[in-house]
Amino acid sequence: MARISALLLSLLTGQACAHTFIWGVFVNGVDQGTFKGVRIPAYNGQNGKGGYNNSPVKDLDSIDMRCNVMGDIQAHDTIKVQPGDNLTFDWHHEIRNDTDDVIANSHHGPSLIYISPDPPTENSFVKLWHSGKYESNPFPQAGKWSTTSDIAKHFGHMNVRVPEGLKAGHYIIRAEMVGLHEGDVSYVQNPKRGAQFYPDCVQILVEGDGEVELPEGVSFPGAYSYEDPGVVHNVRPRLSKL
Template identity: 85%
Template sequence: MASTLALFLSLLAGQTCAHTFIWGVFVNSVDQGTNKGVRIPAYNGQNGKGGYNNSPVKDLDSIDMRCNVMGDVQAHDTIRVAPGDNLTFDWHHEIRNDTDDVIASSHHGPSLIYISPDPPTENSFVKIWHEGKYESNPFPQAGKWSTTSDIAKNFGHMNVRVPEGLKAGYYLIRAEMIGLHEGDVSWKANPRRGAQFYADCVQIEVTGEGTIKLPEGVSFPGAYSYSDPGVVHNIYCSTETAKPKTSTTPCVTDYIIPGPTVWSGAWPQTTPVSVGPVTGATTATPWSTWIGTDSVVTSVTFVDVKSQTVVGSEKYTATWSEVYETPSATAARW
């Protein structure tokens, strides 16, 4: 059993891949602190427990599409902003500095940002920014995509501005990157493949005297479907080169970003801003060092082939509140 557990932990450590999540937020170029206001996906935890669970969500019908695994659990604090403020979301793979690869170079796809009142309700997420494929290249080049040629090349920085005149209150910002490297077929048709959704939510409090309310938006889950051309898309646009052939997707060069159009009340243009130094931790503790002590494993199951013994699996059911509660500074993630 000990050897099985050791193998399990080694497999978990090896699952980091070059995936990604938000490590921090800059407001008008000033870092608010590592993890502050960010609903970090499960296995990572807060208060120094660390970890590398930056795995994607692939099931479009899962509640995890909203704010990732355990996205209903509040962060310990909320970031105060004002309408017009520049927000820079700092995406990284396994270390929070400019040497990090941010996301695998193969994980081409779009980037999107939504805003919703906190807590979210049905059809409350409003899109305020997106970017998809902005340059096409001949096969076998995938073209230039937001995730790999913009966000990753700019040290993981994704920029947006708080909508002008937005009414004061508590909001969730849902920022997302989508990896389409296996998106030539839907996850529903082939669970070994399918588009990969990396979504994180950030808690903000908008201040000021604004009067503009958000319009009706979309729900997560529900905003995307497996029939969307932006969800099932062959980024390499080829049906002949794979051996054995894995794609029968027609060669489509245009790309339609999934979800609704960008809200007319969003800033028409979002430009990169220079950011200051990072405040707080820049590395995460590998979860193999603490899993099984005070952690909650939510969605990984490892079955030992010989004994057929399940090791380290636990089910977590998200429960989203309909009433806003101020986060407690002493709240525990686990």
């Protein structure tokens, strides 16, 4: 297993075309190990020249919107947590260290985190956290967005707490970053553009004697629509004609 993990790591760190995904998880500040519990997006060929992880996903009706490409395949291990624990997802682009750019500096957009029982069912994903544009700057600047001005500037760290009193059992955390740099039109209007979604799932086992069950949530695919203003959005709007 160690040899397989080392080989996987060497392949991933050599991908100059890789997009952003979760490389590790900290529980209350303790690193659980590279890729432990993470459903790593599938490696895809790109015109026979190298490849990438996470295409990204742009088709809102695709099953890849749930946990990315081949994301319904179980990871080899699961992270044990307690209700109330703080989870830090360590996002990276090409290599897991603080020199990595995490996500391209043009990929402005929101970040979101959902939780679902594992395996998920209809409307089982419940949102735990989200952050979008939190500061406007004068035209033509895009302003400050969660992906580029928060997560990337904090070395790829995205934080969330396991709900207090959550009932013990197997869950998946669906964390996501969204790039709106080509989101001025929808994917169905122009498949070469459209919002870029970077979902990734982490397997957790909640322990303890909690009794709180998750409420009804949303489904992936299905939670987002091309009519949603947050899906089709121009991060650098042009001045209106006089």
